[in-house]
Amino acid sequence: MEEFAQFLSLLASTVRLSMPLILCALAGLFAERAGVVDIGLEGKMLAAAFAAGSAAAVSGSAWLGLVAAVAVSVVFALIHAFACVTHKGNQVVSGMALNVLAVGLTAVLAFAWFREGGQTPALQGAARFAPLELPFVQTLSGVPVLGPIYARLISGHNALVYLTLAAIPLVSFVVFRTRFGLRLRAVGENPHAVDTAGISVAWLRYRAMLCCGVLCGVAGSYLATAMASAFQREMTAGKGFLALAALIFGKWMPVPTVLACLLFAFADALQGRLQGVALPGIGVVPVQAIQALPYILTVLLLAGFVGKAVAPKASGVPYAKEK
């Protein structure tokens, strides 16, 4: 029973750790399906986390923090679109620029505005997204297996977790069942076909980046106001890149991508539990090796299992008409 409880809590923390990855990966899905490579997920999430942390600290409302986070992230996404779509700039360079800018800006502004050595003030009460208890937890508590699963794995997360879980089928629906989704998928494969069908390539890509910005914004807000209780310097720690890897591993499909995110999050949850534990036959694994686990896993997955993943054909290529 003890093992079961431990396993449940491992799964619960997998869910919690997977949220920013899932949000970012879905954000990346919008961008890359539209043919815009976005390695700036990391930067958008970081900037959003700072915005959420600051706005929540000042206003005392986690929801206002979320609004600020989404707004900032959308601005970053639109800058990316401006550079890559309007000015046909190099998409990888633009993404990198925004990543660097986010690292610098968040540190400078946090330092100047809050004087706490580069982080935002610790959040309390309504300034954070608190865990919610779903109905019937008490009622079901007596039921074996199901009761604990409901109480510890399904209930007890914060609002953003449930929001994200709802976003997964929604994104899937939008991408595969709607007019916007059809056009989105088309523009990433062959923008010429979209243009000659009478649809603006640029406007479509801007809208895709808008979706990307919103989702990254939620991810950032989750980091600063739900998972942690303040913005900390470089708190994204490569999660944006892990999300990108998950997107590739998931072959740009929503559900496989989410599963890949869960796998990375599981590795992350596991490393939290393995620290200092002696493994049979190996002994105590150095903490740094365990911390590097998600990164090593990413390299191995991209190298070993994906092979040559087929990206949307037009991704990374600015659209120019043929003469």
Add this chain to the structure above:
Amino acid sequence: MRAKGELPAWIDVVVLPLANLTLAFALSGLVVIAVGEDPVKAMRVLVQGAIGHPEAIAFTLYYATNFVFTGLAVAVAFHAGLFNIGGEGQAYIAGLGVALVCLYLDFLPWPLVFLLALAAGMGFGAAWGAVPGWLQARRGSHIVITTIMFNFIAAALMTYLLSHVLLDPGHGAPETRRFLPGATLPSMQTMLGWIGVDAPRSPLNLAFFLALIAAFLVHVYIRHTRWGYALRVVGQNEQAARYAGIDPGRAIVVAMAISGALAGMMALNEIMGAHQRLLAAFTSGFGFVGIAVALMGRNHPVGVCLAALLFGALYQGGAELAFEMRGISREMVIVIQGLIILFCGALENMFRPALAALFAKPERA
């Protein structure tokens, strides 16, 4: 005859980058205002701090040395069509190579130690760059993601080694013991002393000249050898490379190895020259600065050297700035760096139509 919409070379090489740079600085000024400080004063402090006195200039050149190496690293990869953002990790691992030589082979005569350290730094960096290159070439892994992951893995590995294996027991911080005098690079002060010139104390050292030599050699390699030719063909058009009998996969691995080796040379400046011991996180983001340097320098070694100088001044001046003005932290330099990558890289052509309109008319008359 020049086509309409095409700019004279001097505008392309001088005016356009300057316009982009100006915009990046103007926006940085807005950030300074946002944190409640005076941008004009900040600029003055920055310039004064960077080139105001001999010691400041020496520090500027010391930082620039790092940026020449990491900038060249990014530029070489760019020529092969690759975006190497793993310079940080490559330099970090190279530090291990340099330190191993300087710690355990310091009984050898200095020239030998120097050459071995150089080889170890370049070799370790090359290996850390070549692996992602190989993964991209043979396994189709996205090089941007892999190099980023290798940065994180390098950081974890080095933290482990520094806190468990190479740790100097008498020390609190995760770092090795100091290298013996026979296993360090002479400082500029010392070298100028040999010819009777009195110079201020600074971390500027022999690696500065290595950087200039590296820039020259990179230029020759890229522009004037058949290997450089092959590398550029791969960067421009992989199909054409195959057609020409060039193995794109091999060219990618070689380019990443050279890139890693160049990034690795930064460790000589930091580890063997400035700090004279291996310490945690000595790369301090300089690998990422290389991206901005390469973009600003248009991937040309001369441009890289000039851009490195600018960033050297920014880092040195930025340190002074953080010291002098309480509202501004050191990361201000990272903001400027990000804006420069944005405007000199992704938005490099933003002013082109306007400039073309401006300069096309007199040509036609």
Add this chain to the structure above:
Amino acid sequence: MDAPALRLTGIDKHFGPVHANRSVDLSVAKGSIHGIVGENGAGKSTLMGVVYGYHTADQGSIEVDGKPVRIAAPQDAIAAGIGMVHQHFMLVENFTVLENVLLGAEGGALLAKGRARARAELERLAREYGLSVDLDAKIEDLHVGAQQRVEILKALYRGARILILDEPTAVLTPQEADKLFELLALWRDQGRTVLLITHKLREILAVTDRVTVMRQGAIVATRETAATNREELAELMVGRRVALRVPKGSAAPGAEILRVENLVCADGRKTERLRGVSFAVRAGEIVGIAGVSGNGQSELLEALAGLRPIAGGRILYKGEALPAPGDPARAKQARARAIAHVPEDRHRMGMVVAFPAYETAILGYHDDAELAEGPLLSEARATARCDKLMGQFDVRPADPRLKSGKFSGGNQQKIVLGREIDRDPDLLLVGQPTRGVDIGAIEFIHRRLVELRDRGKAVLLVSCELDEILALADRILTVCDGRIVGEVAAAEADERRIGLMMAGIAA
């Protein structure tokens, strides 16, 4: 008399330094088939791009059915009843036929409803016009003829009354082309208007009612088709009398240079593109490979040049087996043994557009000892070689430092061809030697190929232009679906017979 279906007045368009359309006036009668001919780069496609809203004209106005319309984007053209079948199909390859037709005409924010309606309507159109195609098949699994039917369905589904077809027969066998022309005639009889853009005079004479000739961006003449002939149109297109065929004596074939036995090749998706091809090429002859594009010619050329792995069979060169292709070193070995290769797509493979001409002129030969200067690659020697080549092949402008991409198509091709012929190969593999090349340069390139043959070299020519094959080849092999379906000596070849073979019907 009715107002014309389409009237263009004073259309002018620049692309940078290129004056693509010079105040074009054009009137197309309702219910007619109107042909537009001209050389590559004469401005036909640009003009149609303007009509379709794909390009915006600098000046000029457009009227549809007598009413002025503003066409700023394809959606305006579609709304005005204009449909277009592009030369390079505008299809999303991993979408189904149905999804491609729906794109841009979804009929609502959710797909489900529009999908059902489109399916019914498309089935009706397919029946009415005999345009059968599996609506649920993915485009990438369809052959080019079927892809073209999808493009046509797209235009019809959007209710096009004016249909523009840009080089529609480039991907068809002569018989398929004839079927298409019957369809065009049917539309005309139903009152639709058809604009047919082509550089093939045979087609113009066969189906159009009226024909407009363009040269250097301007309209030089409009004729009733019945009142003109092939020679007049050719002369109008080029602006001088042209030899439609290069004079050439009969071949004197010598020793066998290349022998291919049972060659099998697969593409990236493991589909067999060559299914056991055998033939030989002798010194002093040009062997032409005819066929609709996409029937394995490209794979054959690439396999012979060592660029594509083979799944079976063997390649003998001068009696010796060549090492298995696919290894990057193999292309180099081929060159070292005097096999030269002018690739089908020069932009994709034969040159580096961003490099100066002298660097494109050494592509593949950059390891030559005579270009080396110690450990370095001598820029001076590369430039000198390029200079010589530009002189011999009349490349204009003769500037080795100009970017390769800045030369016109014909001059780019001369650089590539010159580079390959300059090394005096024993076997020249050449694909689509005159694609995107103006008529003057075509003549020049054809002469050079015949000259090479007359010097006793072996030439293997792949071209989708049947006219080109007929003009140059001494023997013609026709491929269909990865197999050689027939061989004809040049003297006995005619268009109809080869056309049937291209469709897979052995004659």
